[in-house]
Amino acid sequence: MYEYNEFDKAFLRSRAAQFRDQIERWQRGELTEDAFRPLRLQNGWYVQRHAPMLRVAVPYGEISSAQLRVIARIARDFDKPEPEVLDAALDAQRKLGTTQLPTQNAHFTTRTNIQFNWIPLSKAADVMDLLATENMHGIQTSGNCIRNISCDERAGVAPDEIVDPRPFAEIMRQWTTLHPEFSFLPRKFKIAISGASDDRAATAWHDVGLQLCKSDGGEVGFRVIVGGGMGRTPTIGTVFREFLPWQHIMNYLEAVVRVYNRFGRRDNKYKARIKILVKAEGQRYLDEVEEEFRQIVEIDGGPHTIPQAEFDRVSAYFVAPATPASEAAKLSGTIAALNAAARNNIAFARWLERNVASHKDPAFRIVTLSFKRSLQAPGDASAEQLEHVAELIDRFSCGEARITHAQNIALPWVRVCDLEALWKAATRAGLASANVKLLTDMIACPGGDFCSLANARSLSVAKAIADRYQDLDELNDLGEIDLHISGCINSCGHHHSGHIGILGVDKDGKEWYQVTLGGSDGSAASGPARAGKVIGPAFSADEVPDVVEAILETYVGLRTAKQVRVERLNETLQRVGLEPFKAAANRVRGTAEAIG
Template sequence: MYRYDQYDHLIVRERIAQYRDQVQRRLNDELTEEEFLPLRLQNGLYMQRHAYMLRIAVPYGLLSTAQMRTFAHIARTYDRDYGHFTTRQNIQFNWIELERTPDILSDLAAVEMHAIQTSGNCIRNITTDEYAGVAADEIIDPRPYAEILRQWSTFHPEFIALPRKFKIAVNGAVEDRAAIAMHDIGLTAVRGADGEVGFKFMVGGGLGRTPILGSVINDFVPWQDLLTYTEAVMRVYNQFGRRDNKYKARIKILVKAVGAEEFARMVEAEFADLKGGPETLTREEVERVAVWFNPKPYATLAAIDPRAGHADDKAFANWLMRNVKPHKVPGYAAVVLSLKKTGVPPGDATSAQMDFVADLADRYSFGELRVTHEQNLVLADVEQSKLYELWTQAKAQGLATPNIGLLTDIIACPGGDYCALANAKSIPIAAAIAKRFDDLDYQHDIGEIELNISGCINACGHHHVGHIGVLGVDKDGSEWYQVSLGGAQGNQAAIGKIIGPSFSAPQMPEVVQRLLDVYVRERVEGERFVDVAQRLGIAPFKEHVYATPIVAQETAGEDHHA
């Protein structure tokens, strides 16, 4: 993985010193909260309902074990002994004291991390596929290009005060596992007729109150022009994006207003002045960065059946089926550690679990791990012969729930338990649904289904692209939940459609049950829930859900971390 050079170290140290002085001035009332607000946001610090929240950048979701252990240290020392992994592949700590934040940033710098680009109207943390470098369908490893974009965008003087936040995702494989369609810029690696690598540029995606899938503005940009073409997009947005209304300030609104064809023309006009300029990538520069992502020292192994010797262990078989993914090197596998055990808020991990996962990564996966945008963790390079041994250890720590891609693998933001922007709580809804369907045999029969929950229209839980999406809404001061169907991420990305009036929190588990009833009744062999929802539309689901009054079920209480 990438290691800081002298420039990275210098920039981060100087930023911490600057921020430490800003915090002290705020504590001394030399800065008002209004004056301090943009300064703390530049360092990933938010004010939430109960305390400050610090969001730490995990570039393209890749972590060393030293970095994970530092997260555990922060959880124990500065927080309430846990952290929350987010849909941006970052981590958040929800109970931070302002006066201690400079020390946290200093601790992070010691392991080459920071909280820059996790807030504010800048280019945010670059994300990518959690299986980058090991996926069999990969065209290129996207991580070197994600790192190049990170280095280019951090402190870029022209793009530190954009009309609104800006998110970039890079996909290097045939299958899109980076959800590029819902990003401001989504990049997909492609090969030209001569075999050279380039990128398809998709621009103008985003969720929030106006969910829009991105539009392709260029089918092939040579790799040498990655930064210059991205800069052309950013210049158009910076010049013409709205600043008079933050709800209409994202690039998706600009692209929709002028049309994708006209936007592409505007980008090409800017690109004409940038093409061949000093930001044009050279092979030497790409190789300088790519060397940090060279393949691991894999052993020469034969592929094996991990079930050999454990044929009667159904629990292990279920885990292999759901949590173990193919690897391009024979004899290896990628393992997903589920952070979705029933009774635990999705994406949360305790300090003990973080330390434990770091130990697993050192023991089984070359000292590295990944964060997924589905809020789980990945050990990407595990020998197949060691899967049973790893599983028994992970299970003892509550990290081996065999539910990846199933109903209880719920994606959820922290919601109203923490976030001051939320209209409603997310965590108790996720807990109630997980409890209602905590039957793995039933979940396996239902098959793959993505259930996403957001506590407000900002859509941090990506509810728009959930097969079932749940949005918290305010109704006369009470918390209610709007349900949508048919959303999807990946190569067949789609925005879900709202089925009708919202529901109370206690009704939500039964709402999900009724949706599943229609699916079971209407599916044909091999059809997933989302396939049926898109084939039939919302009408039969709506009819069944609203046919008779829903008997409320008591939802879970307050978040167990509060």
């Protein structure tokens, strides 16, 4: 992992002190609410439906055990609302027939950040001081700026990796942090980087997606995609450069963002994202970017060209742990013993199949700890769980973990010889659910239970679906299915890219849900990036689990066998079309109306 130097640490301490001063002046009435709002947002503090929400940055998803322990402490000691706030929130929930408002939890987001939903603003300065002790903060997790840069959670360890994206992500993080020219963009701006042949970072769905590649001559560069995004207008990004030499990536990014800053809409927030500008201007926008890039390089001298020495300096922090020669020599015997243990324990065998992935070093594996259980909101982690994870990371993963796009935690440095011991320890901690990439490994935003922007609740719908599908035999038979749930059109739950997407909508002041099918994040298993298609009018919350069941029953009845596996849901959808699935979903509505 990258290690902050004394300058970085002093900067974070001073930033925390500055925020404490701003809070104290606001509390004394010296700063108006309007003046304080942009200051708190610049540090990741929102005010949501019931209480403040803090978003903590986790650059490119990489987090240490020490940092997780700080997150656990914040969950336990600070993520508790004032009694009157909690009482009011529970009263509001009772009117909706639920009281699903857990506190003392951290929440993993789809952009690998961490959120808290209950910390009072009176405790905010103490929390920022605590975060700074382990080089954490909330800078640029909000506001119209370049947000936290995300990566493939398998960066640096995936067998299909072409180039490790983490050094580039770190260099970009340093460059974008408090960049004076790009601190007040027309709208928020998100960058994702993938360094593998399989795009596990959903690059085509970002304002800028970067895919590391190599030319025929072996030179390293980037395929640059611009103008992707979800929200009201789901858009797949456009390829601007098939190959850009790696040294110039920040010069090119400056050109992309500078042109966006110059021409992006500021009169209408719904038309302010770069995707709208790219779609409206087309080739003209690309031409403007190329001309800006030419001037940056030829006239300004390419001020942000990455020197080889700087790249080497940053890369030195991402060196893989060594495999002892003795361990490598007996690897085949270790794998044989592991397979024998799996044959004698179906739970262990399932965990190996679902939660353990190959590694570029044969002596290691990548292990995902699932935070998807019926009694817990997707992506939520209690203080106790976080402390357990920190212990597992120290013991089994060289002190390092990754927060994943799917709201889980991946351990990238697990030795093959430690897999069984890790499984047993994770089982004791309740973190060994063998459901990674299956239906219940769903993505869900906090929705109407917490978010003031949401039209409908996400968590209760997620729970109802998870409760219905607890049989691992059934889940494995259904295969890998991406189920994504958003509480509003802002798409924080990435419903557009789900094989099954669920979107909460407001209909006459009541909660309803649109269902989409066939979306993809662009990974190899899902196919080229695309937005799902709506299969009919909205459904009530009570109907949604029945609709999902009807869709899956239709899929099972229509899928065909491949050479080594059965057809995946998206493959069946592409082959037969949406009509059989629409008909099945509409029968659910008809049955519900007849019963009603």
